[in-house]
Amino acid sequence: MSQLAKSAAIDRETASALDPGAIDDVPEIAAPRRTPVRQIVIVALVAAGLIWAVRYAAHLLTHAETDDAYITGYVHQVTPHLGGTIAEVLVDENQDVKAGDVLFRLDPRDHQAKVDQAEAQLAQSDALIAYAKAQIADAAAKIDQSQAQYTKAESDFQRVQELTKTKVVSKQEFDSAKAAFDSAKANLVSTKASAQAMSSALLVAQAQRQNSQSSLDNAKLQLSYNTITAPASGHTSKRSAEVGAYVQPGQALIAVVEPDVWIEANFKETQLAKMRAGQKAEITVDALPGQEFTGTVESFSPASGAQFAMLPADNATGNFTKVVQRVPVKIHVDAESARGFEERLRPGLSTVVSVQLK
Secondary structure, eight states: OOHHHHHHHHHHHHHHHHOGGGGGGSOOOOOOOOOHHHHHHHHHHHHHHHHHHHHHHHHHHHEEEEEEEEEEEEEEEEOOSSOEEEEEEOOOTTOEEOTTOEEEEEOOHHHHHHHHHHHHHHHHHHHHHHHHHHHHHHHHHHHHHHHHHHHHHHHHHHHHHHHHHTTOSOHHHHHHHHHHHHHHHHHHHHHHHHHHHHHHHHHHHHHHHHHHHHHHHHHHHHHHTTEEEOSSSEEEEOOOOOTTOEEOTTOOOEEEEEEEEEEEEEEEGGGOSSOOTTOEEEEEETTSTTOEEEEEEEEEOSSOGGGGSSSOOOTTSSOOOOOOOEEEEEEEEOTTTTTTOTTTOOTTOEEEEEEEOO
8 A cells, every 4th residue: 555545545544433424535546546558568578678689699609799809900101211310301290101202302412422433433443344354355455466476487487496306497497486486475475464464354344344334323222211111001190200310210200090901809709719811891980979890700810919028927936827718819890891882991099899600
């Protein structure tokens, strides 16, 4: 009985005690009763709760879900190959660039001087080669001349030697012919030796030229490093260099983020029993509430995330506590579902991934 009904009953008793005829003047308050509409609402709420519970249970049995997932992409840190002073900055943050676009230029004067020096050394080597070739040509002519003199002296000596046997020529003439023959022979040997020396000098000059050419190529390569270009097409971010700053090799100047992204979802090891490459995935991004994307399981990490930690846990100690490990899973985002949101899907954003296991 409600409080109102109790109060009404007390009033009736009081009125009856004071005036028996006054009881008819006290109205009776009927106990509330449930209407059909109220009953229908309650039944509908119970039914909706049961349906939700059944669907949630079915989802748990057929899906593996994790909120330890993030958008990932290729982020290129643009760094100089050599130290120098920045002469030009041709890019700003949050700007679209294409692969090969010039981002920075360093002061090239030091390296240009090295190129000029290498070119001078190369020209000197070319001159030495030309001189050696001319010397070789001259030596070849002298060899021909010495060969002719040697042939004549040899013929004269042989003729005099035959005449000496018959005593037609004197001893003096024989000695003169023999001396001329020996001199021509020595001259021929000397000329050939000189030609050989010139050939060796040519080889040395050619080797020197090759070395000069390598020095020039290296100087030009170093000069080209003064122009810093984008390694890939994408969106620039986090510029940390200005005109006049001296930069060191390997120093990060700006980052280029490629537009292609994927999801790296860290699933518990207990969720991977039925997970396979090619299974469909549902993706929601915290930065885009109400928007759902679709994807596909592409690959699994060969090891758990703990294996790549800077200080991995040593389970060989006596204080062992079993902790469920997580394995990174690469999820490819379907291009059709991401159409129109390419600029909003950026590396580092938090996501929730649900993979359909059947």
